[in-house]
Amino acid sequence: MTRGAGRLRTAATTRLSRDARPRVAVDTILFAFRDHQLQCYLVELARGEAAGQWAFPGRLVRIGEKLDEAARADLAASTGLRDVYLEQLFTFGDPTRDPRTHVVSVAYMGLTAAPETVSACSAKYAQGRWCGVERLPRLAYDHPQMADYALNRLRAKLEYTNIALYLLPPAFTFAQLEELYATVLERELDRRNFRRRILASGLLRRLSQERRGAHRPAALYEFAPRSLRTIEML
Amino acid sequence: MTRGAGRLRTAATTRLSRDARPRVAVDTILFAFRDHQLQCYLVELARGEAAGQWAFPGRLVRIGEKLDEAARADLAASTGLRDVYLEQLFTFGDPTRDPRTHVVSVAYMGLTAAPETVSACSAKYAQGRWCGVERLPRLAYDHPQMADYALNRLRAKLEYTNIALYLLPPAFTFAQLEELYATVLERELDRRNFRRRILASGLLRRLSQERRGAHRPAALYEFAPRSLRTIEML
DNA sequence: CGACTTTGCGTCAATTCGACGCTTACCATA
DNA sequence: TATGGTAAGCGTCGAATTGACGCAAAGTCG
Incomplete structure (x- = not known):
């Protein structure tokens, strides 16, 4: 501008x-x-x-x-x-x-x-x-x-990078991640398949569930730093 | 510069x-x-x-x-x-x-x-x-x-566009196309699979083989204009 | 406690993909 | 004209991927 x-x-x-x-x-x-x-x-x-x-x-x-x-x-x-x-x-x-x-x-x-x-x-x-x-x-x-x-x-x-993780807080649930994908892509996603896909990609790391009470769902996830592929191009 | x-x-x-x-x-x-x-x-x-x-x-x-x-x-x-x-x-x-x-x-x-x-x-x-x-x-x-x-x-x-066709003359053979891919990608390609893949993608159109004698291989191909997807982004 | 959500594990069938066999057509040249 | 080389074209087989979907355990909320 x-x-x-x-x-x-x-x-x-x-x-x-x-x-x-x-x-x-x-x-x-x-x-x-x-x-x-x-x-x-x-x-x-x-x-x-x-x-x-x-x-x-x-x-x-x-x-x-x-x-x-x-x-x-x-x-x-x-x-x-x-x-x-x-x-x-x-x-x-x-x-x-x-x-x-x-x-x-x-x-x-x-x-x-x-x-x-x-x-x-x-x-x-x-x-x-x-x-x-x-x-x-x-x-x-x-x-x-x-x-x-x-x-x-x-x-x-x-579809092919971990870029979505930059739109989420440091720890998040699968439901949040899926909602993000579904919303941005304007398409329904199958929970089971989505989960399989994401886990297979190795983008996520299960967070140790220290304090899970307090209105928190069971499992949290975070970035898996090792999969931070730099696909800056394309 | x-x-x-x-x-x-x-x-x-x-x-x-x-x-x-x-x-x-x-x-x-x-x-x-x-x-x-x-x-x-x-x-x-x-x-x-x-x-x-x-x-x-x-x-x-x-x-x-x-x-x-x-x-x-x-x-x-x-x-x-x-x-x-x-x-x-x-x-x-x-x-x-x-x-x-x-x-x-x-x-x-x-x-x-x-x-x-x-x-x-x-x-x-x-x-x-x-x-x-x-x-x-x-x-x-x-x-x-x-x-x-x-x-x-x-x-x-x-891998996902017809961009290679801009590097070839208007009519070309599968062998040429395959050599281009193999050279640029620095990787061996299986002729049969490559052929299948390219044909499935619908990028090519078989050229009518008017004059094929004169040191010309049997089949020539050209651009299939309909498949000129504009994938300018990504 | 009961309705609901999240998580997590599997199954099944259709599709895709890599490795590979084989035939035919054309051309060059001995 | 026989022969070898190369391009074209067809098809098979098994492994891996993917979409549709069932189901159960665990936690949340009213």
Whole structure:
């Protein structure tokens, strides 16, 4: 996206028209599984000509910044969340995607376990909120495409990676995991078969059931670190 | 990559230090299947401090250009090839990847059917040549990572898309297709099973065998256009 | 206590997949 | 024209995977 570009417009693009080059931005589609649905985090733009529209958080990349670090820092500034799983998605470079200037945006997908404390600190935004992916409002720029892309990627990677575990708390039950899968994939799953599949994949590790009373189901599971295959590509 | 940035260095980065932003480039790893091996196209840089080193063709993106069109145009300028299958791979943004300035590079993978006529027209390059992916020379910048990434992606997509067909001429035999798969995947394939798999996938269409004499094997195949699934994502 | 959920173990049949045998057609060349 | 090599094409067999589903033990909640 392009927050901040407005400030530079007169100074930069006019004076420099010959040397003008596209700017680079990062935008992050942050997912969480909350209230039995897959949600993503939206911000309401406060500045620029897209003010009032909803979008994904993001900003221009500064000289010397790594892309993922820029995305991570911006996410921390926009949501207060750190330790988010981030994965580069796709780079959107259509010159008309931002009506003002040519901004090339590197889209990231972020996954986090149901966060309770989220604050839209940054003054760039009027507000921030979680929104179920089924009923997104009209989004600014080409962010609808980004949402599609991210959702498709998430669905695809559910099938062959442990990526779902980033959407869950450190310990969880099979029922939770299955609900996550069924919801995101929009498909019924057979409990028995699902269990077999997941266990066969070796993604999970049975948690020692220290304190299980206190309204807790019998068995908890957690990440099996050894199966943290880096399928960053594909 | 960063060809052309040298020219702008004094003018741009000095004068503009406050407004300075990363530049955007596209680099393309172009593959072809030639001489029984998977090869990719390399250029020898003629300018800048990396002069003399080998790299993948690419250039800075100009205001108003789409990323894929920039990649396509640069490929045409560098190799004379048009009608290349292009797919965005990954965006490399480490600020130190180009020692001079911060250049964010959107890497593309290109596939083409064994091209006979390739000329390194562009004055940016001292020369261009095809090189087997097994014995690449030392590459400039972070292009070795790009090569790895592209190769991994190509291998992965061979398994579940028709992407291989972009590396073959319009009509080809099963033996050719199988050799391509076996070479790229570096693994022996059972002819019978391979045939079954490919036919089951519906990717191929039997060509009417009009003129088959003249040193031509019995059966030719071509693309089955209906199966041109767009699995651009994942 | 009784209804309900979660967990966990199995079964069965259809499908997929790897290893492999065999025949036919075409071509080159001795 | 006989022969050997290669591509094409068909089919089998057994192991592994996968979807549909039954069932019982354990825990939770009202």
